[in-house]
Amino acid sequence: MRRLKYFLMPLAFFFMFTNTTQASSVHTVTDGDSLWSIGVDYGVSMQEIQELNGKPDTNLAIGxxxxxxxSISDEELDLLARLIHSEAQGEPYAGKVAVGTVVLNRVADDRYPDTITDVIYEVVNGYYAFSPVLDGTIEEPAADESKLAAREALAFEGQGEGSIFFYNPDTATNHWNATRDETKRIGQHVFAK
Known part of the structure; x- marks a missing residue:
């Protein structure tokens, strides 16, 4: 029994520290990196990178x-990209990022569900919050630009003007959004909070 105890203790320490190491991701800064580019590459908030590392500013040192x-799961990243693709086809790239940001702002807002999936599939007053869920276009694969816009929205998370709504005034059938405080217009979409 004593021999088994001495064998198991180091083994337990090995697994304990191995799991901890695998659970935390580390990026080593290289020439040309910025918090923004790292955030986009990994699909994480640059503001969270800064806070997690106790950085008072955005300056980085090589090495x-x-x-x-x-980061969010691959499934949620894909779902966010598909929503962006179906909601913002034909819109400028900045509008695609802004659509993704609306979803993330809702996740952060106590009035909305706590996950990307739950926000996208939320039913409000008997209607889906996002029309692509109703018409099925949410199932279409996302174009590369929409995938990049999703990662960029994640990097941008926690910044901006707090938009939690968007609509196209030319095609909207419900004009309730027009009663909200407009934050910006990009392409055919009006963003509001």
Missing amino acids: ERLQLPD
């Missing part, structure tokens, strides 16, 4: 090792 916040 610096940055802890990265947890």
Whole structure:
């Protein structure tokens, strides 16, 4: 029994520290990196990278090792990209990023569900919050530009003007959104809070 105890204790320490190491992601800064580019590459908030690493500013040093916040699952990233694709086809790239930001702002807002999936599939007053869920276009694969816009929206998370709504005034059938405080217009979409 004593021999088994001495064998199991180091084994337990090995697994304990191995799991901890695998659970946290680290990025080593290279020439040309910025918090923004790292955030887009990993699909994480640059503001969270800064906070997690106790950085008072956005300056980076080559060779610096940055802890990265947890990223969303591949499934949620794909769902966000598909929503962007179906909601913002034909819109400028900035509008695609802004659509993704609306979803993330809702996740952060106590009045809405806590996950990307739950926000996208939310039913409000008997209607889906996003029309692509109703018409099925949410199932279409996202174009590369929409995938990049999703990662960029994640990097942008926690910044901006707090938009939690968007609509196209030319095609909207419900004009309730027009009663909200407009934050910006991009392409055919009006963003509001």
